[in-house]
Amino acid sequence: MHILFIADNFPPEGNAPATRTYEHAREWVELGHKVTVITCAPNFPEGKVFDGFKNSLYSRSTMEGIVVVRVKTFISSNEGFVLRILDFMSFMFSSFWAGVFQKEVDVVVATSPQFFTAVAGWAISAFKRKKFVFELRDIWPASITAVGAMKDSFAIKLLEKLEMFLYRRADSIVSVTNSFKKELVERGIKGEKISVVLNGVDLTKYQPVVEKNKELSEQYQLEEKFVIGYIGTHGMAHALEHVIDAAELLKANDNIRFIFAGGGAAKEKLVTLVEEKQLKNVVFIPRQPKENMPAIWSLCDVSLISLRDAALFKTVIPSKIFESMGMGLPMISAIPQGEASEVIESANAGIVCKPENGHELAQKISELRSSDALLTQYQTNSLIAAPKYDRKVQACLMLNQLKNTIDK
Structure with missing residues (x-):
């Protein structure tokens, strides 16, 4: 099986979405599957490209058997609604174009929290006529208003419509919490297409220590x-x-x-x-x-x-x-x-x-x-x-x- 995974965070970024995507993909490769991850130049959370990387138009490398495709995006720090939306939308377009050129894909997976990544995943799946799996990491855009980054507005209403569109168009939704699944069912999404896969930990690396570093x-x-x-x-x-x-x-x-x-x-x-x-x-x-x-x-x-x-x-x-x-x-x-x-x-x-x-x-x-x-x-x-x-x-x-x- 060839899994095409769209994620705007990936190692060497160390946040939870990057870690989950990498550790899952690594295990799938070890089980004999092919995994291609489309992502961008590592820059989270400061909005500065990490040393050793460039925000180039297209690059391709391999990390522990995972094919990593990096695309050019508009980069901003993890603050400010307008700049972040521009960041997200630029990745949506560039990841879509990179995605359509990946060959012999069996399934397309896209991960939130922001939904423009999922838009790219859905569009690639539609273009290739493959199944689309939406990995739901956050109830976005509700999290924007929850932290006070933006008040309820016309823009938020548009994002909520986009949110519901993606839930309905996804062939399957993988939620990282049971609460997210419950909320989606209450909002009219069929429960049978939602599964829950909690986050976890790589126990080969995270173990008790005898003494502090x-x-x-x-x-x-x-x-x-x-x-x-x-x-x-x-x-x-x-x-x-x-x-x-x-x-x-x-x-x-x-x-x-x-x-x-x-x-x-x-x-x-x-x-x-x-x-x-x-x-x-x-x-x-x-x-x-x-x-x-x-x-x-x-x-x-x-x-x-x-x-x-x-x-x-x-x-x-x-x-x-x-x-x-x-x-x-x-x-x-x-x-x-x-x-x-x-x-x-x-x-x-x-x-x-x-x-x-x-x-x-x-x-x-x-x-x-x-x-x-x-x-x-x-x-x-x-x-x-x-x-x-x-x-x-x-x-x-x-x-x-x-x-x-x-x-x-």
């Missing part, structure tokens, strides 16, 4: 510190300013450190906020290559998950939950009660507290720091839960869905 510990002065780690995109959806509030409340305890590893639209504001508050217990670590992430995770005693207090975020499951499990880390999650909190609480792998509440977050961190027994319990349970979300298992589930779609 010595070089990084020394570099960031984390030796003998109790480290609360937020690892991932610093975006508008993550309400990280409230984590800074918690850090300020705990600044008198010199044993506690907060690390923020990654980049994103909100990072500059967070750095400024920490400087204004003159906090010495907050450390920022730049965005790292994907292969360095287990070493960054090794610095953490507790993994921090944070999301805004919005109804939409009751339906999402941050991928860092599964990476935390792979590392055997306890979690403190300042998130709305929903599917993500259910994953953590059902595994008894950490504490869930109110989102956007620095006072409660600081209190829960103090409680966890003072209880070695609770830390050990959450560590053990986190590790026990990890195999359920092994990326190999999830990749096989999605592959079966692709096969079923072709056979319909």
Whole structure:
């Protein structure tokens, strides 16, 4: 089977969509299938092309057996509605033209969160008369209004019409959460064409460590510190300013450190906020290559998950939950009660507290720091839960869905 996958994020980008696409494609290739991924020059989240890459018209390479086709796009940082839409639309057109020239394709898959990628996938599938699978990573454009990037407007209404068009035209939809499937069914999409394949973790790379990475510990002065780690995109959806509030409340305890590893639209504001508050217990670590992430995770005693207090975020499951499990880390999650909190609480792998509440977050961190027994319990349970979300298992589930779609 030749799978043509359209995704505007792919390694060396290290965000969740890039990682999921790469790890699934790698497993499919190992199982004997051909996978071609059409993507763009790596630039997320700063909107700057990574060293060693060019925003060229068309390039073709191979990564662990995956054929990677990169196309030219208009590039912007991960902020600002108009520029991001131009970015998305340019990828839609360039990926479509690249897609129509790929030979002997059996199925076309396109992944969100933004739907212009899915438009390209649908158009390629229509041109080639092949089945179209829509991988649904986010309820977009609702997430735009949820983070306050744009108010409800005529433009949003048009995007919602496009959203429903794609749901209806897809031969199959693969949702990354059960909540997304439920919402689509409530909006009139047939449930029998929607399957759920949760995110996961590569357990060959994310494993418990005996000791923290010595070089990084020394570099960031984390030796003998109790480290609360937020690892991932610093975006508008993550309400990280409230984590800074918690850090300020705990600044008198010199044993506690907060690390923020990654980049994103909100990072500059967070750095400024920490400087204004003159906090010495907050450390920022730049965005790292994907292969360095287990070493960054090794610095953490507790993994921090944070999301805004919005109804939409009751339906999402941050991928860092599964990476935390792979590392055997306890979690403190300042998130709305929903599917993500259910994953953590059902595994008894950490504490869930109110989102956007620095006072409660600081209190829960103090409680966890003072209880070695609770830390050990959450560590053990986190590790026990990890195999359920092994990326190999999830990749096989999605592959079966692709096969079923072709056979319909």
